[in-house]
Amino acid sequence: MNAAPFYVMQQTARRSWLKTLRRPVPLSFSFVQPLFWILIFGFLFHRYDLGPGYFRIPYLTFVLPGICAMTVLFGASQAGIEVVRDLQTGFAQRMARATPYPGWMLGGKLAADVSRLLAQALVVGMIGKLLGARLWIDWGAVLVSALGLALFALAYASLSCWIALKTRAQESMAVFVHVVNMPLLFTSTALVPARQMPGWLEAVARWNPLTLVSDALRTSVLFGQMPDAARLLLPLLLLAVLCFAGARRAMAKAAED
Numbered sequence: 001m002n003a004a005p006f007y008v009m010q011q012t013a014r015r016s017w018l019k020t021l022r023r024p025v026p027l028s029f030s031f032v033q034p035l036f037w038i039l040i041f042g043f044l045f046h047r048y049d050l051g052p053g054y055f056r057i058p059y060l061t062f063v064l065p066g067i068c069a070m071t072v073l074f075g076a077s078q079a080g081i082e083v084v085r086d087l088q089t090g091f092a093q094r095m096a097r098a099t100p101y102p103g104w105m106l107g108g109k110l111a112a113d114v115s116r117l118l119a120q121a122l123v124v125g126m127i128g129k130l131l132g133a134r135l136w137i138d139w140g141a142v143l144v145s146a147l148g149l150a151l152f153a154l155a156y157a158s159l160s161c162w163i164a165l166k167t168r169a170q171e172s173m174a175v176f177v178h179v180v181n182m183p184l185l186f187t188s189t190a191l192v193p194a195r196q197m198p199g200w201l202e203a204v205a206r207w208n209p210l211t212l213v214s215d216a217l218r219t220s221v222l223f224g225q226m227p228d229a230a231r232l233l234l235p236l237l238l239l240a241v242l243c244f245a246g247a248r249r250a251m252a253k254a255a256e257d
Contacts (some may be wrong), residue, residue: 008108009107010108012104015108017112031120034067034070038063038127041063042060042064042131042133045059046060050062050192050196051195053193058134060128060132062218064128065125066188066189068122068149069149069152069214070185070210071117072149072152073156073181073210074177075117076114076152076155076156076157077156077160077176077180079113079156080164080165081160081170083109083161083164084170087165087254103251106244106248107244114150118146118153136222138220140226141225141227142221144227145216145219145220145227148216148232155236155244156180158243159246165251166250185210189205189214194206209239215227
């Protein structure tokens, strides 16, 4: 087996993690928004009637899995910002030309991003627990939900990198973050149950990948039950494969420029 591709992936992941650890301030600020949602929304709507299926479940407890999923969404959508910086300095092009494995280089960067985002979601969940969220956790179910969350992170981080490689502009990343994040968030069940939505919005929410991961997390940490693995993982796997393939092709093209 040729170890060179794995070495490229390992070194790229290591570089990405080192850059994150050497800039603790941006990493710390990434927790400000989830904490804001927990403190403001979690307690502001503590009397909100969640409807059938969530009897006597406080809103803070209900919304915490959605905020964990939202944390991953917001972080994944910004994955391309680092790629834009590397493109503007010429580092990405030089690295892509120096190795015959540009796809593995992209894979290493995305592996670091996904592992970091899962760690952030875990910390957000722990903060919510400390603030009073009542959880009933089944760890086997959590592992399935975490795999779905990882595929979700991979898909949207890949999409962010694809846009960065195609546009090579910071402005396009800012537009992407706002155009993708807000519609996905507010047309999902991250903040409210599907049954509390208007009929047309409930239909849209069913097709939203953020709904899949939010509902799976709720099933595993609120009720201690196993989510439907096939319904969760297959669509997210397909989405991740398609987005990564697009980003990989764009990375290979960047090596030729």
